[in-house]
Amino acid sequence: MPKTSKSKRRSLPVTARSSAGSAVPLPPIHVDGHEKVIIDTQSLASLPLVGKLGKSSTETRRRINHFHTLIKEYSKLAALRSKAPAPEIDEKIECVEREMAQMGGLDWYQKASLLGQCKSRGGDTSRWLVPKLRDLGLHKRGGKLRLLDVGALSCLNYAKERAWVDVVPIDLNSQEQGIYQQDFLDIGKQLVDGQTGEDEDDDISHLFEQPFDVICLSLVVNFIGDPVRRGDMLKQATRLLAPDGLLFLVLPLSCVTNSRYLDDERLLAIAQHLGLEQLSMHHTAKLAHYLYRLSRPESTESGHFKKKMLYSAAGRNNFSIVI
Numbered sequence: 240m241p242k243t244s245k246s247k248r249r250s251l252p253v254t255a256r257s258s259a260g261s262a263v264p265l266p267p268i269h270v271d272g273h274e275k276v277i278i279d280t281q282s283l284a285s286l287p288l289v290g291k292l293g294k295s296s297t298e299t300r301r302r303i304n305h306f307h308t309l310i311k312e313y314s315k316l317a318a319l320r321s322k323a324p325a326p327e328i329d330e331k332i333e334c335v336e337r338e339m340a341q342m343g344g345l346d347w348y349q350k351a352s353l354l355g356q357c358k359s360r361g362g363d364t365s366r367w368l369v370p371k372l373r374d375l376g377l378h379k380r381g382g383k384l385r386l387l388d389v390g391a392l393s394c395l396n397y398a399k400e401r402a403w404v405d406v407v408p409i410d411l412n413s414q415e416q417g418i419y420q421q422d423f424l425d426i427g428k429q430l431v432d433g434q435t436g437e438d439e440d441d442d443i444s445h446l447f448e449q450p451f452d453v454i455c456l457s458l459v460v461n462f463i464g465d466p467v468r469r470g471d472m473l474k475q476a477t478r479l480l481a482p483d484g485l486l487f488l489v490l491p492l493s494c495v496t497n498s499r500y501l502d503d504e505r506l507l508a509i510a511q512h513l514g515l516e517q518l519s520m521h522h523t524a525k526l527a528h529y530l531y532r533l534s535r536p537e538s539t540e541s542g543h544f545k546k547k548m549l550y551s552a553a554g555r556n557n558f559s560i561v562i
């Protein structure tokens with residue numbers, strides 16, 4: 240039974256609180272010499288569950304989409320503030336935070352997303368991945384596959400495959416016992432910084448010492464509002480994968496079919512740049528699934544994939560991934 244770090248030390252940044260009690264975003268940090276804006280999704284995790292799940296899946300989807308819009312708005316404002324702090328920007332940020340809080344924060348968002356995973360609403364995306372792993376013969380490879388499930392809403396996603404899959408489920412805001420509370424982008428920092436928990440039980444860094452055979456980023460990259468941090472997520476995956484390891488990426492279909500800045504071809508070019516070979520791609524009415532194999536060490540160079548307009552037509556969204 241995996242231990243959860245939910246009530247224990249977090250390897251996540253500490254969230255400051257304003258006098259009004261609302262979460263205050265953290266200042267930008269510097270990674271590899273570049274300033275990165277922290278999209279303080281962690282602060283959302285601490286907001287109370289006050290929002291309601293929609294009565295119909297359409298209503299829930301509408302609210303989830305609105306939450307995504309608020310995350311993007313939040314990221315833009317945080318980026319602006321890091322360049323030129325101003326009281327008006329702080330006010331706008333507080334407004335966005337308040338609206339998120341009214342909806343129920345990250346906790347509400349996760350519960351609504353979990354509802355979307357019900358069998359009656361299409362099931363969770365692990366059901367697409369498992370047959371692919373079997374096709375590759377990985378179920379009889381000998382020794383269990385180490386699988387990192389990022390943004391796991393349930394620790395039972397791979398329960399049927401427990402004989403050959405060893406899952407490490409993580410999330411920013413653990414929804415149940417057995418899901419480790421951990422920011423994917425912080426993995427490795429503890430190892431480098433030599434951080435340890437207050438007592439040994441708190442420290443889950445040992446879970447990440449060995450590379451993973453499979454990493455799942457299902458509907459997680461689109462959760463991040465900042466295109467650079469989306470790119471960081473893909474880079475982090477390549478860092479944590481074993482040679483020939485597999486990356487399972489799921490995005491809402493509109494991110495690749497209706498964006499001004501991203502389509503399947505560009506996503507493939509980004510993946511190849513990172514040393515990922517595309518094994519499989521599948522679009523459903525709502526989702527785009529990709530399976531990649533790490534075929535060579537990642538390229539560490541940035542600046543190759545800036546935000547570049549591919550389609551200028553009106554009505555398209557602005558989803559992009561920047562490397």
Ligand SMILES: C[S@@+](CC[C@H](N)C(=O)[O-])C[C@H]1O[C@@H](n2cnc3c(N)ncnc32)[C@H](O)[C@@H]1O
Pocket residue numbers: 280345349352356363364389390391392409410411412421422423424456457458459462463489
């Ligand atoms: C839409 S849910 C996706 C759930 C599930 N993977 C699925 O396919 O339905 C996105 C989840 O990703 C989590 N998440 C976002 N960024 C993360 C990060 N940096 N580290 C860990 N979890 C993260 C959020 O907390 C949220 O629970």
